[in-house]
Every structure is written in C-alpha cells, then in structure tokens.
Amino acid sequence: MQLLNTLYVTTPDAYLRLDNDTLRVEVGQDTRLRVPLHHLSGVVTFGHVMLSTPLMHRLAEEAITLTLLDANGRFKARLEGPQSGNILLRQAQHRRAAEMAFALMTAHACVAGKIRNARQVLLRGAREAKSESERAQLERGGNDLAASLRALPGAIDLDTVRGLEGEAARQYFARFNLLIRPDRRDAFHFDGRTRRPPRDRLNALLSFLYSMWTSDCRAACEAAGLDPQLGFLHVVRPGRPALALDLVEEFRPFADRLALSLINRRQIDTTSFVEREGGAVLLEGDARRDIVVAFQERKQEALQHSLFKEAIPLGLMPLVQARLMARAIRGETEGYLPFVFK
Amino acid sequence: MLIIVCYDVNTETREGRRRLRRVAKVCESTGQRVQKSVFECQVNQMQYEDLERRLLAEIEPSEDNLRLYRLAETRGCEVKEHGIFRATDFEGPLVL
Numbered sequence: 001m002q003l004l005n006t007l008y009v010t011t012p013d014a015y016l017r018l019d020n021d022t023l024r025v026e027v028g029q030d031t032r033l034r035v036p037l038h039h040l041s042g043v044v045t046f047g048h049v050m051l052s053t054p055l056m057h058r059l060a061e062e063a064i065t066l067t068l069l070d071a072n073g074r075f076k077a078r079l080e081g082p083q084s085g086n087i088l089l090r091q092a093q094h095r096r097a098a099e100m101a102f103a104l105m106t107a108h109a110c111v112a113g114k115i116r117n118a119r120q121v122l123l124r125g126a127r128e129a130k131s132e133s134e135r136a137q138l139e140r141g142g143n144d145l146a147a148s149l150r151a152l153p154g155a156i157d158l159d160t161v162r163g164l165e166g167e168a169a170r171q172y173f174a175r176f177n178l179l180i181r182p183d184r185r186d187a188f189h190f191d192g193r194t195r196r197p198p199r200d201r202l203n204a205l206l207s208f209l210y211s212m213w214t215s216d217c218r219a220a221c222e223a224a225g226l227d228p229q230l231g232f233l234h235v236v237r238p239g240r241p242a243l244a245l246d247l248v249e250e251f252r253p254f255a256d257r258l259a260l261s262l263i264n265r266r267q268i269d270t271t272s273f274v275e276r277e278g279g280a281v282l283l284e285g286d287a288r289r290d291i292v293v294a295f296q297e298r299k300q301e302a303l304q305h306s307l308f309k310e311a312i313p314l315g316l317m318p319l320v321q322a323r324l325m326a327r328a329i330r331g332e333t334e335g336y337l338p339f340v341f342k
Numbered sequence: 343m344l345i346i347v348c349y350d351v352n353t354e355t356r357e358g359r360r361r362l363r364r365v366a367k368v369c370e371s372t373g374q375r376v377q378k379s380v381f382e383c384q385v386n387q388m389q390y391e392d393l394e395r396r397l398l399a400e401i402e403p404s405e406d407n408l409r410l411y412r413l414a415e416t417r418g419c420e421v422k423e424h425g426i427f428r429a430t431d432f433e434g435p436l437v438l
Contacts, residue, residue: 007436014438021371025438032438036372038389039432292437
C-alpha cells in the first residue's frame, strides 16, 4: 500500500486540465502546477474551481477520486470510476448491519476508539499544563472519560451507546479550553461544540478539519469496497455517509490535536476567520490553504498501529481501518478493532 | 526512486526537431522539467521501465543521446537547488 498524494485546489477560478499524462493547474494565463497523474490518488477542489471533461474522464479511468467541496469545505459531489466495490462484501455488510449483536459490537469499538484517543488528548494536556489546578481539571476529565469507557460494555443497545458517546464528548469539550495556551484563550474562546453553522473560531476550525477527515474516511470505505452509506453506530439517512462517520470517530481527536497545535503555535490567527451575519464564523480563504498544508503534513507522520509491527503514515490509517472493518464484516476477525494511540 | 533524464537530440533536421518535442512530451508526462533538457522523475520500477521504453521508441540512436541516472534514496539529500528554479515535491502537500 502506498500513500499517494492528494491535490487540493483552493484558488478561486483555477482551471484544471489534462495535458499529456499530467494534470495542469492554470490560473488566468499562467500554469501554476503540473503534476504527473501517477503521483495522485485524489483531487479535491474548494468552491469555484473549473475542470475540463477530458481530465474528468481520465481521473475516472485511473481511479483517482475527484471530490468537489464548497468554499467552506462542505461536501458537494464526488466523481468515481466504475470499479467501486465488491458486491459480496457489500451484501455481507448489509446482512451484518441487520445483525443486532454485530452492529452493537462494532458501535462499541468505534466509540471506544474515539473516547480512548480523546482521553489521550486530555492526559497529554495535563502533562503539559502550567498550573496545578488546570492539571487537576484535565486529569479529572481523563478520569471521566475512563469511566465512560468502563460503562461502555454495559450498553446493551445502540441508543445507550450513542448516549454514552454524547456524554463523553460533552465532558471532553468541557475541558477543551484548558488545552489552549492561556494567552490565546481570549481569541479562541470555546464554549462547547456548535455546528451548522459553527459559532466561534475554534468550532469553525474543528468543523473544517472534521470534514476533511470524513472525506478521507469515505474514500477509504470506497477503496475497501464497502458501502460508505450503511453504518453501525450512525443511523442511515439519505446522503449521509454513515459508515464513514463511524470510521471517522476514532480520528476526531487527531483533528482536535492538529487544531490545538495550529492555535498554540500561532500558525493560525484571528484574521483567518470572518464573521457572518447571524453569528456564523467561517474560515477565510488563505487560512484554508495553510490548514490544508498542515493537515497534509500531519498525514505523513508515521504512527505505530497496535496490530502491525511497522509504523504507518497517519494518512493511510483510514484505509487500514476500512480494511479491518471489511475483515470484521466478513467474519475473518473477532470484531472491529479501532486505531488508538498511546 | 528518483530518476534524472537528460537528452541531446540533434535538431539540425526537421525530424530531429520533431523527435525533440516528442521526447520532451514523454518526460513531461512522468516527471518535471528542471532544466531545458533535464527532467526529474519520481517513479517506481514499473514506471521507470515504461519511461525508458517510451523514450527509446522516440530517439534516433545514430544521432541522439539519452542518459538516465538513478539516484540512491538518501532521505531527501539527493538534490541541492540553487538559482531561479524550485522544483515541486510531488510527495509533499500539494495545495494551491
């Protein structure tokens, strides 16, 4: 398995076209970039970016996914070649989703992965905390999440699992402010999660990073031959990538950590956001590019997976997890095992 | 692996100029132009052999000259850049 690159185009009015075996990005009269297609596994465009049809045909042929996002990073459309999925695996997935015991076990695993990773974020914050009272609060947060983890096996239906997940998320985000450097807390004051629309800067940043991770998890489900719309933890709803959302749970804390380091290292500032009427806060154009660069760099970081001996780039982890999910669905393994970090 | 492709194509004749354009096209499809007739290509073994085959199909051995260098991977220390051109790292973040 190789981590091929993804090209992100955020420049408005850029024009993407096929030139020989390369993808060419033009802005006005000048060529900004030429990339040979064999380097790419995906192309993601934000907002008003244009593409030629020959390029679309070629991307479909080479199984390079094309994802169109709106200017705020919200998913709009995807172009996929014909070789998506394995019907036997998808049939197995549909049978398994109807099997209550399996759905419950998988939902447990997804939520456990998320809570464990979130707990590590808090504990790491506690280790780095400057004041004793903050350290104590973060440690208490870590203990609360540990309690949620212990309660999880007792949840005997999906609604209880979802309830525990929501409760854990609330406890986690209640401590989130303490993870921000004290001198940055005014600018990035955080008062719980808000979305659609995000109502403060940190929420805008988190929403943006989550949607990029979800997009990657969705692509990973499709690459593994799974149906991204049929999940175990998440209820199916038209247009909702429920399985990708199941998969993304364990990766959310990675997005959180990236958001925190962008803020704490001053790679992102208040000027990166615009406030709309009605209280919505959105990322401003250039900042999106910086965040995508940071996200792409973070994905190169290799981490140890508990099942494998060698370190794997974080960017490949959704693919690895989607394949583990496929194996669990086929019954080749005991159940789904989420990716957790130490 | 990183491959450096350099070529000299005899452009005295019309066919020569045609060959030059076609050789450049093959190189462009696989890597990036770093100097007038020098290309850097980040490829795997299969793509490397494919590139070589396609180049050999274009050049005229009695008049032209083609050199392919294969660089050992030494953690990104293969190339030093000076002057006006900066190559794109196709493995780094591609964000525009």
